[in-house]
Amino acid sequence: MAQELPFEKPLVELRKKIEELKRFTDEEGIDFSSEINKLEKKAATLEREIYSQLTPWQKTQLARHPQRPTTLDYIDQIFSDFIELHGDRVFGDDQAIVGGIAKLNGKPVTVIGHQKGKDTKDNILRNFGMPHPEGYRKALRLMNQAEKFNRPIILFIDTPGAYPGVAAEERGQSEAIARNLREMALLQVPVICIVTGEGGSGGALALGIGNHLFMLENAIYSVISPEGAAALLWKDASQASKAANTMKITAQDALKFDIIDGIIPEPLGGAHKDLDSQSSDMKAFIVESLKKLEPLSEKELVEQRYQKFRRIGKYTTIL
Amino acid sequence: MLKDLFYKRKKYATIPSEKAKKDVPEGLIIKCKECGKITFAKELQKNFYVCPHCEHHMSVSAPERIQDLLDEGKFFEYDNDLVSTDPLQFEGYLDKVEKDMEKTELNEAVVTGEGTIGGYPVVIGVMDSRFRMGSMGSVVGEKITRAIEKALVKKYPFILFSASGGARMQEGVLSLMQMAKTSAALSRLHGAGILFISVLTNPTTGGVSASFASLGDINIAEPNALIGFAGRRIIEQTIRQKLPDDFQTAEFLLKHGQLDMIVHRKDMKQTLTKLLDLHLVRRGK
Numbered sequence: 001m002a003q004e005l006p007f008e009k010p011l012v013e014l015r016k017k018i019e020e021l022k023r024f025t026d027e028e029g030i031d032f033s034s035e036i037n038k039l040e041k042k043a044a045t046l047e048r049e050i051y052s053q054l055t056p057w058q059k060t061q062l063a064r065h066p067q068r069p070t071t072l073d074y075i076d077q078i079f080s081d082f083i084e085l086h087g088d089r090v091f092g093d094d095q096a097i098v099g100g101i102a103k104l105n106g107k108p109v110t111v112i113g114h115q116k117g118k119d120t121k122d123n124i125l126r127n128f129g130m131p132h133p134e135g136y137r138k139a140l141r142l143m144n145q146a147e148k149f150n151r152p153i154i155l156f157i158d159t160p161g162a163y164p165g166v167a168a169e170e171r172g173q174s175e176a177i178a179r180n181l182r183e184m185a186l187l188q189v190p191v192i193c194i195v196t197g198e199g200g201s202g203g204a205l206a207l208g209i210g211n212h213l214f215m216l217e218n219a220i221y222s223v224i225s226p227e228g229a230a231a232l233l234w235k236d237a238s239q240a241s242k243a244a245n246t247m248k249i250t251a252q253d254a255l256k257f258d259i260i261d262g263i264i265p266e267p268l269g270g271a272h273k274d275l276d277s278q279s280s281d282m283k284a285f286i287v288e289s290l291k292k293l294e295p296l297s298e299k300e301l302v303e304q305r306y307q308k309f310r311r312i313g314k315y316t317t318i319l
Numbered sequence: 320m321l322k323d324l325f326y327k328r329k330k331y332a333t334i335p336s337e338k339a340k341k342d343v344p345e346g347l348i349i350k351c352k353e354c355g356k357i358t359f360a361k362e363l364q365k366n367f368y369v370c371p372h373c374e375h376h377m378s379v380s381a382p383e384r385i386q387d388l389l390d391e392g393k394f395f396e397y398d399n400d401l402v403s404t405d406p407l408q409f410e411g412y413l414d415k416v417e418k419d420m421e422k423t424e425l426n427e428a429v430v431t432g433e434g435t436i437g438g439y440p441v442v443i444g445v446m447d448s449r450f451r452m453g454s455m456g457s458v459v460g461e462k463i464t465r466a467i468e469k470a471l472v473k474k475y476p477f478i479l480f481s482a483s484g485g486a487r488m489q490e491g492v493l494s495l496m497q498m499a500k501t502s503a504a505l506s507r508l509h510g511a512g513i514l515f516i517s518v519l520t521n522p523t524t525g526g527v528s529a530s531f532a533s534l535g536d537i538n539i540a541e542p543n544a545l546i547g548f549a550g551r552r553i554i555e556q557t558i559r560q561k562l563p564d565d566f567q568t569a570e571f572l573l574k575h576g577q578l579d580m581i582v583h584r585k586d587m588k589q590t591l592t593k594l595l596d597l598h599l600v601r602r603g604k
């Protein structure tokens with residue numbers, strides 16, 4: 001049974017009622033079919049109503065849903081022959097980022113992404129998807145390797161942010177992120193980035209310099225978490241829902257700001273409701289994107305990526 | 320409106336000028352936040368705003384820093400016409416920007432341009448923490464990117480003095496993307512073999528620390544500057560313990576291999592000149 005979010009409650013209640021009536025029909029032999037029919041129609045309408053007008057904060061909750069598919073789920077569904085590769089060759093192997101080589105429709109690609117846990121134990125191992133510098137350095141190592149063997153790179157972004165800790169600072173969290181931003185700009189292979197859940201600030205951006213950047217329909221991309229923004233703005237982290245609205249963090253906002261190239265639709269109720277269909281939709285976007293990028297020369301790929309980011313920003317001139 | 324206001328004030332916005340120096344009133348005293356001792360403002364100014372009692376490096380405005388660093392009368396400012404818009408329709412944002420424009424007589428939190436240091440031509444950017452705490456929004460990102468592109472065309476070394484709390488929250492994800500934009504521009508400078516010296520001053524944190532400020536061929540910091548990715552309070556909340564006093568200071572970073580050197584402000588020009596000289600062989604290649 002899926003874990004419900006607060007705003008899903010009316011729908012869950014209604015569904016329970018339908019189940020009850022069905023059980024009644026089976027057990028007592030009383031015909032409730034017209035009632036059931038009516039309620040099912042009502043449930044369908046309610047479902048559409050709820051999910052078609054999600055607030056930014058509700059989307060945030062979906063993006064962080066404990067059952068939200070992770071990078072390894074998508075890798076398993078979209079690619080074949082995945083081999084995970086480990087370590088940054090300097091300090092360690094950060095479990096908050098996974099990466100390796102796989103095949104996409106028979107062709108080798110490099111896949112990398114933030115990795116969140118499935119349960120508490122897994123989340124401790126994955127540090128809740130919050131990388132240390134060695135995670136970013138591993139990612140860069142794998143990207144340079146991809147470039148050497150001329151493999152396209154597909155990145156899955158889903159992190160609350162880079163880990164704010166003592167060791168992370170000592171080992172150069174800033175430098176690791178900054179270096180990725182610079183080096184990714186120079187990659188001579190197609191780079192496709194997909195924000196699948198939380199695009200948490202610099203920790204997300206450090207895997208986010210692509211030729212094409214997509215977001216899932218309910219994913220978010222933000223410079224600061226809604227809780228962090230609320231704490232700064234109103235000295236009150238509990239105002240996160242208000243901050244989520246103020247900060248314009250949804251995929252739809254990012255499209256409006258010309259930051260992303262497209263929005264990948266999610267099944268009604270979120271990606272976790274139907275991993276198969278979510279994965280096949282995502283795969284279609286990746287394949288389509290690669291088709292556009294593969295004819296480009298190495299130089300054109302670098303230039304296209306540069307121009308994509310060069311354009312971002314809103315300002316005016318007084319002259 | 321923002322535009323009109325700045326247009327009216329624009330005539331003051333050219334820098335550097337002797338004005339900054341003349342402005343200090345006779346007899347004004349300033350108290351050092353570190354040691355609590357007082358110094359005449361005039362004396363402090365002559366001492367590059369370093370406390371003569373405890374060597375604490377106080378913050379310096381961008382125009383004053385440029386005036387102290389660049390050879391006399393050889394600064395040509397870029398892009399002082401760019402101003403913020405309000406992409407998020409963030410309550411009160413433009414008012415705050417306007418107030419800071421008025422207060423600083425700058426168009427944004429970074430001043431960029433070209434000049435010479437010790438006779439060597441450079442493109443230089445200097446951030447000013449008085450303007451929205453030096454935070455990086457679209458204008459800061461654009462000015463720095465354009466400056467890097469200028470350095471690329473002219474084949475001049477690029478020097479950037481950071482002083483910033485990070486990305487500017489009021490421009491949301493657009494601010495975040497300025498990290499990508501500026502770093503991508505640096506990738507071109509890097510590829511062209513042009514020197515980039517990053518000077519990190521107090522404070523250099525968050526999105527600025529995690530982009531261009533960490534990407535110097537040579538990373539220099541001023542003594543005791545606060546430099547780091549995550550905020551001290553956030554780390555303390557995460558690990559549930561107090562951090563040592565020297566955490567995220569320039570000295571801490573030097574010890575952990577994140578900096579090439581710490582340079583006292585009075586020696587900065589000389590150090591930069593020496594470094595520029597050592598890289599002379601690459602110029603005009």
Ligand SMILES: [Zn+2]
Nearest residue numbers: 351354370373
């Ligand atoms: Zn002092």
